Amino acid sequence: MTSEMNDSQRLRRDERDVANWSDECDVLIVGAGCAGICAAIEAAHAGAKVTLLERAGGAGGTSALSGGLLYLGGGTPIQKACGFDDTAEEMFKYMMAACGPEPDAQLIEPYCEGSLEHFDWLVARGVPFKPEFFAGAHEPFGSDEGLTFSGNEHVHPFNRIAKPAPRGHITQQVQNKGSLLMRQLVMAADAAGVATRVQSRCEALVLASDGRVSGAVVGTVDGEAHIRARGGVLLTAGGFIYNDAMLEQYAPVLKRCGYKVGTENDDGTGIRLGLAAGGEAIRMETGDISLALFPPNRLREGIFVNRFGQRYLNEDAYMGRAGEFSLLHQDGRAFLIVDDDSFERSGLFPIEVAGVGESIAELEAELGLAEGCLQDTVAFYNRHAERGEDPLFHKGAHYLKPIAKPPYGAIDLSTENALYSAFTLGGLRIDASARVLGSAGDPIPGLFAAGRTASGIAKQGYSSGMSLGDASFFGRRAGRAAAAAANG
Amino acid sequence: MTSEMNDSQRLRRDERDVANWSDECDVLIVGAGCAGICAAIEAAHAGAKVTLLERAGGAGGTSALSGGLLYLGGGTPIQKACGFDDTAEEMFKYMMAACGPEPDAQLIEPYCEGSLEHFDWLVARGVPFKPEFFAGAHEPFGSDEGLTFSGNEHVHPFNRIAKPAPRGHITQQVQNKGSLLMRQLVMAADAAGVATRVQSRCEALVLASDGRVSGAVVGTVDGEAHIRARGGVLLTAGGFIYNDAMLEQYAPVLKRCGYKVGTENDDGTGIRLGLAAGGEAIRMETGDISLALFPPNRLREGIFVNRFGQRYLNEDAYMGRAGEFSLLHQDGRAFLIVDDDSFERSGLFPIEVAGVGESIAELEAELGLAEGCLQDTVAFYNRHAERGEDPLFHKGAHYLKPIAKPPYGAIDLSTENALYSAFTLGGLRIDASARVLGSAGDPIPGLFAAGRTASGIAKQGYSSGMSLGDASFFGRRAGRAAAAAANG
Secondary structure, eight states: OOTTSOHHHHTEEEGGGOOOOSEEEEEEEEOOSHHHHHHHHHHHHTTOOEEEEOSSSSSOTGGGGSOOEEEOOSSOHHHHHTTOOOOHHHHHHHHHHHSOSSOOHHHHHHHHHTHHHHHHHHHHTTOOBOSOEEOSSSSOTTSOOSEEOOSSTTSTTGGGTSOOOOOEEEBSOSSOHHHHHHHHHHHHHHHTTOEEESSOEEEEEEEOTTSOEEEEEEEETTEEEEEEEEEEEEEOOOOSTTOHHHHHHHOGGGGGOSEEOSOTTOSSHHHHHHHHTTOOEEOTTOEEEEEEOOSSGGGGGSEEEETTSOBOSOTTSOHHHHHHIIIIITTTOEEEEEOTTTOOOOSSSOOOEEEEESSHHHHHHHTTOOTTHHHHHHHHHHHHHTTTOOTTTOOOGGGOOOOOSSSEEEEEOSTTTSEEEEEEOOEEEBOTTOEEEOTTSOEEEEEEEOGGGEEOSOSSSOOTTHHHHHHHHHHHHHHHHHHHHHHO | OOTTSOHHHHTEEEGGGOOOOSEEEEEEEEOOSHHHHHHHHHHHHTTOOEEEEOSSSSSOGGGGGSOOEEEOOSSOHHHHHTTOOOOHHHHHHHHHHHSOSSOOHHHHHHHHHTHHHHHHHHHHTTOOBOSOEEOSSSSOTTSOOSEEOOSSTTSTTGGGTSOOOOOEEEBSOSSOHHHHHHHHHHHHHHHTTOEEESSOEEEEEEEOTTSOEEEEEEEETTEEEEEEEEEEEEEOOOOSTTOHHHHHHHOGGGGGOSEEOSOTTOSSHHHHHHHHTTOOEEOTTOEEEEEEOOSSGGGGGSEEEETTSOBOSOTTSOHHHHHHIIIIITTTOEEEEEOTTTOOOOSSSOOOEEEEESSHHHHHHHTTOOTTHHHHHHHHHHHHHTTTOOTTTOOOGGGOOOOOSSSEEEEEOSTTTSEEEEEEOOEEEBOTTOEEEOTTSOEEEEEEEOGGGEEOSOSSSOOTTHHHHHHHHHHHHHHHHHHHHHHO
């Protein structure tokens, strides 16, 4: 364990160098967030002896800090109770359009087809969803409705591609929704006989001479243990938003987001363990980039403009899409232009006013924009908005109103002054059974991954709930597959 | 070698499983393109016994098919002879601004500081550069001038960041410049005593128990050989533009470029060998994306507009920048709007006319753009161009002319109808000695990489000549470092 050793050595041990196993189990799981817990429940239900490792002092991970929102559909009881039709086919169409380029149909298809069963499974484990629709901006902060549009299903261009249905299913609790979600799942895991070891860190994977992952080296307060895993090891240890060096190497643009969604244990350890064992990490540049701005929804009557005074996105898009477009395509420098009617201060998010003017010309000058560019944009927008049209970006008609009542203002959407949040979406490449694949596309025997340690259903175009969604869904699959491997 | 084995096993062997070495050398180099040949020359000059493997029937690789252009500066004799001042500092400033985000100063700094010496070294190996400046569009097709602006040094915003100097140094020959470059280097390698084995493919790297790369398994027409490399193995086997599966996983957007710059051996083998040995592959999504459109330079009097009728880039930008902006930020859907004065058919590149009109309004309608958007854009542009200004994108004054002489036309810049070319820039992470780094940032002992197998000086914002530039520069460093390792 000298500093001379590289990751490939540090994080990988040859079984021939393991003198003896200190413990053994069927399924060894690294990380007790949503993916790990769901994997543990399923593996235990399949009769496997499960050991679940957690670095922190208790289970929960980043999932426990989340909004407890899962992306589910296909006609769940909650969707039906709220009066929305949905099918696995429409869900698939949306996801294939939203989660590209090169969305992974091999993950998305089973995810959509299995969504109803997955909903039932969660409910059976005590996760509550209130059959009430939240019509606000994407997420009910401070109330307990169970269903919301958590993506771009109902806005352009996706509303033309698939029949819109809300798919954000929210754990029922006014505050700390993610904490409730995880509490219920942890209780289910305990009841299923899962042995959870906290303050236990996976230090290396052990590989047999045929390349199979056969166990792990685990660091605990009592020293180092070598745990054999007959069915395999599951890496469910989160992403890498808290590892600056990895961000710099793989996803430098995410460093510009001021708010990191995660815990400090999202340091990429799971991904690096998988890499050392021969796994492939893909789409490592991708992340959820959310620009938190709405509510108040009235602000959507304003227009997003870039530093050339040009509009660039329908303002009713989901915050993940607004963040992605603003940071990736506009270099994180943009404004939301509002008038006296559409301006309303947010109670939730910080808002920095970049400029105010009695006319658009005055505002334009105050923002330092080239003379005439913003005036042209607003005149064009107003002319069409008066007719209830937005021929460029197709914002929903209820938000289309001329920007015409002075004073006019510009809310700063720069990465320096607006709230951009981020977590990583890149990770180990997995198949539909959550097996980790090597760079030739073949599975590493005995190695599984789920949650943000893996590249999952959202390679890009994140909608809220997709991360807990695929963590729980493919976590379960990983648990079943590893339990089956232990039996056979 | 069954299909059940994964890459990590296929491409990596434990030295304990190698019965005996069939051959040995000091430095084993995988791939005889520009990086590999330069590495071989330097290692041989340092007294090492060098074995150079090449899969194809002869040396040269993609480099031999290239334009023979190297990005060099700091005040080379050619720059001076053509009347341009340059310093390593200005070169560094440009590269740090152009090659981001997170440009790698640890590679760029030595590259700039060593550029004069590197120029001399190339000349001493018989690579000719004519001391004449080519003032055309970025690359002399069909003439033999030795110096050109091969990037964005002289256009906005880079001309405000660093003192512009042309740094594209072109091997002197009217046609097949890359072929001449490689011929001279191959002759130098032969003279230095390098043993080149063609039709020889590296099938796996051999790792000692301490993680050191100690040799390779080589497939030849005579069967499999195990070659020991006392100083190390150098991976200089090109990029992965010819591997569709890798593009899909790592850089899906590059698949939209119709023209792949490379040979079919740019299939990622070098990168995968390095990954299997514990190396880290970074910025795998990046590539050079060039939109070949100019010459004729007169077309630059037109304006780039996106599908919303908005301008998005100064039209005098280098084709690599135009391609990157058009594909990455405009979804590969855009037009070049010209009038009767600025239109000229290219003799070099395919041009598809998307629409023609007697007025901008007519052209706008023919292109299916929202009513008024293109008219606003052209009116704004013309109003400022009349004063010799481009307040939005700062195109050079000599290209600023109102678009005012009918008929008007739109050249299609969509990925379907314009010439987008691409090669990959992502690859193994190296340090300034071209040592391959593991994911913890520590070198893999005995493993080196250069050229497109590595992530080099251009993480993005490619300027012509940077690829042959860093291939030759860090190839040399790799050769020296491996030779030193063999001696000590």
